Amino acid sequence: MAQVPPPRWTEEQFAEDAAKSQALFSEARMGEPLEQYLDKFEEFRLAVDELIEGTVDLTLLKEHAVDLLVRSEMRTAIRFLASPWISEDDLKVLANTTLSAQRLRAEDGAGAQRVIDTILMGLDRSRFPWVSEDREPTQTEREVAVISTAALIATQKMQTARRNESKNEQEELVTDYLIGQDWTQVPTRTISTLNDAPAPGEFCRESKFGTRKADLIVRLQDGRVMPIECKVSNSFTNSVKRLNNDAAVKAKAWIAEFGTLGAVPTAVIAGVFKVHNLKAAQDDGLTILWAHNLDALGKFLEATKP
Numbered sequence: 001m002a003q004v005p006p007p008r009w010t011e012e013q014f015a016e017d018a019a020k021s022q023a024l025f026s027e028a029r030m031g032e033p034l035e036q037y038l039d040k041f042e043e044f045r046l047a048v049d050e051l052i053e054g055t056v057d058l059t060l061l062k063e064h065a066v067d068l069l070v071r072s073e074m075r076t077a078i079r080f081l082a083s084p085w086i087s088e089d090d091l092k093v094l095a096n097t098t099l100s101a102q103r104l105r106a107e108d109g110a111g112a113q114r115v116i117d118t119i120l121m122g123l124d125r126s127r128f129p130w131v132s133e134d135r136e137p138t139q140t141e142r143e144v145a146v147i148s149t150a151a152l153i154a155t156q157k158m159q160t161a162r163r164n165e166s167k168n169e170q171e172e173l174v175t176d177y178l179i180g181q182d183w184t185q186v187p188t189r190t191i192s193t194l195n196d197a198p199a200p201g202e203f204c205r206e207s208k209f210g211t212r213k214a215d216l217i218v219r220l221q222d223g224r225v226m227p228i229e230c231k232v233s234n235s236f237t238n239s240v241k242r243l244n245n246d247a248a249v250k251a252k253a254w255i256a257e258f259g260t261l262g263a264v265p266t267a268v269i270a271g272v273f274k275v276h277n278l279k280a281a282q283d284d285g286l287t288i289l290w291a292h293n294l295d296a297l298g299k300f301l302e303a304t305k306p
Helices: 011-030 035-055 067-069 074-081 086-092 101-105 107-121 139-180 236-258 275-283 295-303
Strands: 204-208 212-221 227-232 268-273 288-291
Touching: 011 067, 011 275, 011 288, 035 074, 035 101, 035 139, 067 101, 067 212, 074 086, 074 139, 086 107, 086 139, 101 107, 107 288, 139 204, 139 227, 139 268, 139 295, 212 236, 212 275, 227 236, 236 275, 275 288, 288 295
Parallel strands: 227 268, 268 288
Antiparallel strands: 204 212, 212 227
C-alpha cells in the first residue's frame, strides 16, 4: 500500500486558519474570570505585607532568611523583590544552593544567606527606595510596594497557569479525538526503534521517540509513527519559540532518525501564529494541524487505513 502524504497547506489556507485561531484565542482570553487574578493578588498582597512588616521594612531579611525561605509563599514574595524577578531555577544557580528546607537550614543557614544576598543585589529600587536610602519608608511607599509586588506575582502566576492549562487541555482534546476515532490508548514507553512504538491503531502519551520527547505518539495504520506536539501560543514572538524553535527542530531530528517513511512529525496548534512562521515550520518537515479543525487529523488517519 502506497503511503498517503500528510496534509500540507498553502499560505492562503494558513492565513485563514491563523485568523480563526487568533479570534478563538482572543475570545477565550477575554472570557477568563477576573476572580482568579484577584484571588492570587489577595493571597500575595497578604504575603508581601507580612514580609515587609515582619522584617522591619526589609531591614532584617537576612536575620529571618531561613524561616522565610522555607515557606513557599514567602519564597515567592522574596524572589519578586528583585527586578526583574528571579525564577527558582535561576536563584538556585546564582546563590549556589538548593531551596529545600533541609539545605536552607544546613551550614547555619549559609545557603539562605546567599539567597538573600542575591535578591538584595537585584532589589528593585523603584518599589523599595527606602532600602538603598537607608531610611524608613513612608506609609504611601509601603502600600505602593505591597500592591505593585502582589500585582507582579499574581500576573506571573496567572500567565503560567494559563500556559499549563492550555497545553493540558489541548493534549486532552487530541486524546479524546483519537479515542473517538477508535484509536486505543496504551501505556507510555520509550521508543528507540519503530518496533518499540504502539501497534497500528494505538497511541501513547508523553513518550520519548528517538532522542526527543513527544506529547503523544500515534501509530498509523500503514505502520508510520506520528509524534504529536501540542503547542499553544499567546503572541507572535512566543509562537516562534514553540513552533519553529521547538516543534520544527524536533521534526527535523525525528526525520533524521526514522526517515520520512517511518515518521510523520506533527504539531497540533492553537493561539497566535504568523503565516511565514507556519510556512517555515512546514518546510522543515512538520505537519501542522489546528486544534479548531481536528477533522483534518481524522481524514489523514482514515486515509492511512488499508
